[in-house]
Amino acid sequence: MRLLVPAAAAAALLALSGCSDPEPGSPLPTGAPAETSTTAPPPAPTATATPTDDAPTPEPGPAPTLPPEATTDDAAGAEAFVRYWYDSLNYAIRTGDTASVREASLLPECIECEALASSVESAYDAGGSLVGGRADVVEAIAPTPDGSGAVLLSVVVQQQPLQRLDSAGDVVSDDMGEGVDESSQSVVIGRNDTGDGWLMVGLGQ
Template sequence: MFRTGFRSDDFSAARLGALGLAAVLVLGGCSGSGDDPGAEAAEGSNSAAPSGSAAATESPSASPTPTPTPTAAAYKPASAEGPAENVPLPVMPDLAKQESKEGLEAFAEYWYALVNYGYETGDPEPVRAVSADTCFNCLSYYRVLDSGYAESDWMMGAKLHLQDVSSNYVETDEGAFQATTLILQDDLHYYGPAGYIGTDPGNSTPAVQLMEAVFTSSGWYVVTLETLEM
């Protein structure tokens, strides 16, 4: 089960001021090099050249300065001091783009990675981009992020640990395919500029969720998600 509850307005009193977070990308400096000297040819003269004279030799070229490789700012997890920084956006694996049993299972893993990304950043858009409005658990998830990151608050934890993903890959009457997942979830802690706000307990006992997804011209798309009774 991923966290779908959200805080009451009782927490709003702990929100003070605004605290912005900047994700900094450090780029290397520009490369620089001097002008390469051109080859110098000996100029002939109308007078007779002295015996044994030779053309001037070509000057060696200056070694070019290597271009520094851009360095991404380091990832920093959330803590009581502040929200996570420089969280990498999960990349969809090629297998998850395939219309197959293995493709659906890989997509489900990718989808839950996007959920974890949202918990760390407060950004629901990656999940929203591959989920329909008919996914009511998704809508509740968006509300959690809206509440947890309102007015410079942030969240820590709530990470989902995917234990298993499987699909029998049988099409439903609605044209969707189902995948079941077995997941654990860490406790979810709320913080704000004034300090600690509260905690929602996670799930230390594995929970089973049923995902239904359809394959479109843009790839897999979640239409429903529900938690099953164990």
């Protein structure tokens, strides 16, 4: 299943597949010490750091910011905006903060946008979280805007499997799937009310 679906996006997000941690590397080989012709004791070992399970969790980083090139009323601006929108969605999935993706969407008209944002918020309610699910834009192709204020783009997206965890860190939804999923999406964006930027209007397969 994919993150982007025309109507049932809320249910789809929670049913997406989860990813597993990579296998740890093999331990260094050990063997008997080489024979020596001296009876001198080996040098004292040097103190080394001991790994700990209390290492801090990496910070999620700042929310993405809209780049100037994603506001221009041309094909390049449309393509840059779509990439920014997916960056905002990825940030929401990673942190539960949907402010950026909501601000970049025409709500409530964009039903898919609302469903996706609400699904993320629901997953993070009561301390839950989402792991994985990153959607990377491989290609975004936009025609030259025709002056109507709307542009239909063809977008290729690669999405990682996703897990939903509860507040205790236990897996609530975990469909391992077949790894990274690549799909073609149709995306519609439109100029905002002030005409100085874009908004996501609709998306689907």
